[in-house]
Amino acid sequence: LYNKDITPAEELLKKKFGKKPSILQANIKVLTDGYNYGHNTHASATTYHIEGRDQRPGHYTEITGNEATALGLVAAAEKSGRQLFLGSYPITPATDILHTLAKYKALGVKTVQAEDEIAGITTAIGASYAGALGVTSTSGPGLALKSEALGYAVMTELPLVLVDVMRGGPSTGLPTKSEQTDLLQALYGRNGESPLVVMAATTPTDCFDAAFEAARIALEHMTPVILLTDAYLGNGASAWRIPDLSSYPEIKPPYVERYYKGETPWKPYFRDPESYVRYWAIPGVEGFEHRVGGLEKDSETGVISTEPRNHARMVGYRKEKIARIARCLPQQELIGDEDADVLVIGWGSTYGHILSAVEGIRSTGRKIAMTHFKYINPLPSNTEEIVRRFKKVVVVEQNTGQFAAYLSGQIGGLELLKFNRVEGQPLKVAEISDYLLGILDGENVK
Structure with a gap:
């Protein structure tokens, strides 16, 4: 064949x-x-020839996205010196993350199969308060149930990683099918002004790096991070080059005893003046007794406060803390022809489909470019510069246009073309190619 x-x-x-x-x-x-x-006997009427990509030398193994996510979290715990704790409730298609991490007790990993989704995330928040790397895993319905506790993690400014292995919705929807329909829920699905970091993995093997990066950001910036994968990535498998962990950066949480240099006695909501990150005091460290909680706190004393200006100040701090993470993110990369008229934008698991369509079009001599987003909130700092460079911008998604709506809100005045499918199935390269060729040929494509 x-x-x-x-x-x-x-x-x-x-x-x-x-x-x-x-x-x-x-x-x-x-x-x-x-x-x-x-x-x-020519048993197949049609035969195919697929050119393989050059692989780096090394030891390879087959790995699924869920397994890679679990190992990325283990690696982050190792690099941060923190114990990894997973509080989770079984839900398709995310359960294999819990199954995989449960095998690593010898590495100090603790897993709890909680009685429900809320218990899963709140045990993880408790573990983070105690000084661990707290993680919870779920899919779309579970993300909805965890929303109040996510807001609590935002308010207490504790590190937390929430892995959402997306599936078709709404409600219980299509448990075994894949979609990108949880994006707006991840960005905005909490009460109040409740900003946090949102990321998306691109391939099954990228789930390792994405999970490591999500944990790094959570620990170094004292924030919840939602990592979006989906059923296509979580259950999909790839050949994975086992990485050299020494090539990964050390993760440096902002411990109060190490990084706070102020003259006044420390209080729990004192911040680094450049990053606005709250210093982290681990319970049991002498001299740093404190409390945090879901009620608004005074920015100076840390006591409960309903004072209007203080609340506005704290809302601003929490928002700006997330915005300033963009300074630490890699620049958004462009693939293809920089002098093209058409830019194709994607995020998450559509990477391979879009790349195949773009490469196929370029192989015919047509000019086209693409950029694919892994960091969604905040966006990389050069996002607007890249997007405004092109005459026509197409956003390809497995939903009805969620990232396109978000991008338009972040960058004013954009006129975006949209290619959307919500069928519970991976996108088809041929359909993307036909749509993009129509745009290149000047057809009135919407």
């Missing part, structure tokens, strides 16, 4: 059965006879 060279398969058989010649020859005979039969 794919015109693949079977020599590598023969070599694998030799390694496995080299000491048993009769078994080796039997397996090679079955392999070659079956291959030749299919070739000589």
Whole structure:
């Protein structure tokens, strides 16, 4: 079917059965006879040839997105010196994160299968207050249930990672199908002014790096981080090059005893003057007894406050703290032709589909470019500069236009074209290509 060279398969058989010649020859005979039969009888009406991408040397293993997410969190705990705690409730398609992390007790990982979604996130917040890397995992219905506790984590300014493995909705919807329909819920689905960081993984193997980065941001900036994956990524598998952990940065939480340099005695909502990050006091450290909670606190004393100007000040601090994280993010990259008229924008798991469509169009000599977002709130600092460079901007999503609406709100005056599908299925490269070719040909595409 794919015109693949079977020599590598023969070599694998030799390694496995080299000491048993009769078994080796039997397996090679079955392999070659079956291959030749299919070739000589033209059993498939159409054959394909797929060019592989060059791979870096190293040790590879097969991994799913959910497994990669779990290992990324373990790596972040190692790099931060914090214990990893997962409080979670089983829900399709996120449950495998809980299953995977439960296997790593020997690495100090603690997992709790809670009685419900609310207990899952609140145990994780409690673990963060106690000094751990608190994590909770869920899908769309569970994210809705966790919204009040997420607001509590925003108010207390504690590190928390929430992994949302999106599925089709609304309500219980399509548990085993994949969509990108939780974005606006992740961005805005809490009461009050409740900003937090939102990220999205792009491939099954990228789930490792995305989870590591989500944990780094949560710990270093004292904020909840929602990491969006989906059923397509979580259950999908890829060949993963096992990374060298020494190449990953050390994670440095803002411990009060290490980083606070003020002359007045520390209070729980004292902040770094550049990042606005609240200093972290771990309970049990002498001299740093304190309380935090869901009621608004005075920015100086940390006691409960209903004073109007103080509330406005604290709302501003929490908003600006998230905005300033953009200073620490990598610049948004452009793929394709910088002098093209059309820019294609995507986020999350549509990366491979959009890239295939764009590369296919460019292979015919047409000019087109794409940029794909991993960091959603805040956006990378050069986002507006990239987007305004092109005459036509197309946003491709597995929803009815959520990222397009968000982007228009962040960058005024944009006129965006939208390609949307909400079918519970991965996007089709051919459909994206046809839509983009219509735009390139000047057709009146909406």
